[in-house]
Amino acid sequence: WTSGTVVDAENSLAELAALAETAGSQVLEGLIQRRSQPDAATFIGRGKVDELKAAVESTGADTVICDGELSPSQLRNLEQKIKVKVVDRTALILDIFAQHAKSKEGKAQVELAQLQYLVPRLRGWGEALSRQTGGSGRGGGAGGGVGLRGPGETKLETDRRRIRTRIAKLKREITAMGVIRDTKRAGRLRNTVPSVAIAGYTNAGKSSLLNRLTGAGVLVEDALFATLDTATRRTEARDGRVYTLSDTVGFVRHLPHQLVEAFRSTLEEVGHADLVVHVVDGAHPDPEEQVRAVREVLAEVGADRLPELLVVNKADAAPEEMLLRLKREWPDAVFVSARTGDGIDALREIIESRLPVPAVEVLACVP
Ligand code: GDP
Numbered sequence: 001w002t003s004g005t006v007v008d009a010e011n012s013l014a015e016l017a018a019l020a021e022t023a024g025s026q027v028l029e030g031l032i033q034r035r036s037q038p039d040a041a042t043f044i045g046r047g048k049v050d051e052l053k054a055a056v057e058s059t060g061a062d063t064v065i066c067d068g069e070l071s072p073s074q075l076r077n078l079e080q081k082i083k084v085k086v087v088d089r090t091a092l093i094l095d096i097f098a099q100h101a102k103s104k105e106g107k108a109q110v111e112l113a114q115l116q117y118l119v120p121r122l123r124g125w126g127e128a129l130s131r132q133t134g135g136s137g138r139g140g141g142a143g144g145g146v147g148l149r150g151p152g153e154t155k156l157e158t159d160r161r162r163i164r165t166r167i168a169k170l171k172r173e174i175t176a177m178g179v180i181r182d183t184k185r186a187g188r189l190r191n192t193v194p195s196v197a198i199a200g201y202t203n204a205g206k207s208s209l210l211n212r213l214t215g216a217g218v219l220v221e222d223a224l225f226a227t228l229d230t231a232t233r234r235t236e237a238r239d240g241r242v243y244t245l246s247d248t249v250g251f252v253r254h255l256p257h258q259l260v261e262a263f264r265s266t267l268e269e270v271g272h273a274d275l276v277v278h279v280v281d282g283a284h285p286d287p288e289e290q291v292r293a294v295r296e297v298l299a300e301v302g303a304d305r306l307p308e309l310l311v312v313n314k315a316d317a318a319p320e321e322m323l324l325r326l327k328r329e330w331p332d333a334v335f336v337s338a339r340t341g342d343g344i345d346a347l348r349e350i351i352e353s354r355l356p357v358p359a360v361e362v363l364a365c366v367p
Contacts, residue, residue, distance in 0.1 A: 006032065009067075011286055016067045016089060018203075023096050028059040042081060043074045053082045065092055069256070072121040090117060090256040097259060105177040112170040113258035115163050122156060122163075193234075194243040194355040197270040199298060200279030201290035205313040208338035209279055210247045213348060237352040246273070260300055271303045275354050279311050282318035282326060282335070307354060309334065311347060316340050 009032045017027045033048045042049055043066055052064065063085045070078070070088040079086045087095075094114050101107045198206045214233040232246040270276060278294060280287045291310070298304050310330050315323060316337040323335065334350055336343035 006034065008286075008289075009034070011289075012067055016065060016092070019089075019092055019096060020065055023092060023099065025063065025065075028061050029055050031055060038068065038074070041074065042077045043068070043070050044078075049078070049081050056082055056084055063087060065089070075121065090258070093256055093259065105174065108170050108174050108177070110259075112167060112174065113256065115167050115170070116258045117256070119160070119163060119167075122159060194241070194274045195232075195272070196243060196245045196275045196277055196351060196355075197273035197303075198245060198247050198277045198279060199270055199294060199303075201281065201284075201294055204279040204281040204284075204290070205338045206247050206279050209277075209311070209313060209336070210245055212338045212341060212344050213351075214245055237355065239352070241352075241355065243274075243352075243355055245277075246270075260297060270298065271301050271306070273303070273306060274356050275351065276303060276306050276308045277311055277351065278308050279313050280326075280333075281314050282312040282323060283314040287312070287322075287326060288329070309350065309354060311336055313338055315342060 013030050013032060017030065020027050031048070031052055033044050035045060039045050044052065055061070056064065061084060064078070064082060064087070066078075066086065066088045068088060069090045070086070075086050075088065094110065094117055097110045098107075098114060101110045198210055200206050210233060214235045232244050234242055234244050236242050276298070278291070278298075280291055284290060295304060310333040312318075312323075312326055312330070312333050312335045314337060315335045316339055318326075326333065327335070334343060334347050336347050338344070
């Protein structure tokens with residue numbers, strides 16, 4: 001469902017399909033409905049539900065993924081009508097984050113976000129719950145098969161209590177891990193090592209750029225969300241100054257609020273950077289929209305006050321007219337290709353010129 005233009009909806013749906021493939025699904029068909037607002041009961045309108053049911057039957061699909069966040073009752077109603085599992089964008093994104101989280105802190109943060117998403121949707125999700133709390137990390141949407149009845153009230157209450165206990169424990173653990181990270185950060189600050197955070201929409205080429213700039217072997221994947229945990233590399237400017245470059249969590253449109261909350265501490269790392277290198281995919285059909293989405297998240301963690309250097313990546317793959325348009329729109333942006341290496345030296349120079357000048361330390365020598 002969309003209230004915007006069909007082109008916007010198509011872009012968003014293409015991204016949803018890419019997300020679903022990243023999560024390991026095979027995408028069979030896409031359906032778009034334009035209406036001024038979602039249907040209160042079933043998200044999409046009645047006629048569209050029939051169309052969707054027919055599509056599900058003809059393709060043999062076992063899951064429907066909706067582009068948006070459905071209320072618990074919309075999810076339940078739609079599942080009852082079309083008789084296959086219904087997952088929303090939020091559950092899908094949570095699922096991918098769960099699959100890709102590597103660090104202990106990242107895993108705990110995703111589990112917390114999943115449980116927070118799950119709590120209001122508990123009714124009828126008994127099966128999903130046992131898997132969730134078992135920590136296997138499959139997304140909330142993976143739960144409850146066709147027509148799965150809700151657990152009895154008593155079981156539901158026990159489940160709720162277990163989840164709340166788990167949520168409280170995770171929050172304590174995350175706070176504790178945050179303290180360790182803050183200590184490390186304080187150490188870096190004391191050493192006055194300038195830091196550069198690479199932010200940008202997911203798949204914009206942040207890892208590739210980090211590789212190019214530092215020569216380090218960071219994982220690069222043509223999948224959304226290859227990067228979940230921040231990777232920090234030390235590198236040296238031509239004048240010998242050392243600085244750090246960190247790759248950050250991939251941003252995505254409609255990043256579930258549970259995740260923004262869960263990743264706040266990770267994202268706050270960005271808030272302490274001396275410079276934010278904001279990478280944009282110049283070959284994407286709508287780079288401006290991606291920039292808006294990223295800036296929104298940056299603002300949420302207070303990183304919108306930091307100096308930002310806009311870098312348009314994938315210049316090798318972007319059409320000439322697009323590059324001209326973006327140059328007009330963002331005259332101060334640097335155009336590069338992490339793939340071919342074009343513009344990288346110039347970018348490195350600009351980054352280095354924007355690093356804070358180190359304070360001069362005066363050492364008093366006592367004879
Ligand atoms: P991240 O999610 O922002 O970290 O993006 P990655 O660095 O993982 O890159 C995502 C995809 O874009 C990968 O398939 C890269 O090979 C590709 N890519 C990155 N930079 C460029 C570039 O300059 N040109 C082209 N054509 N592709 C690129």
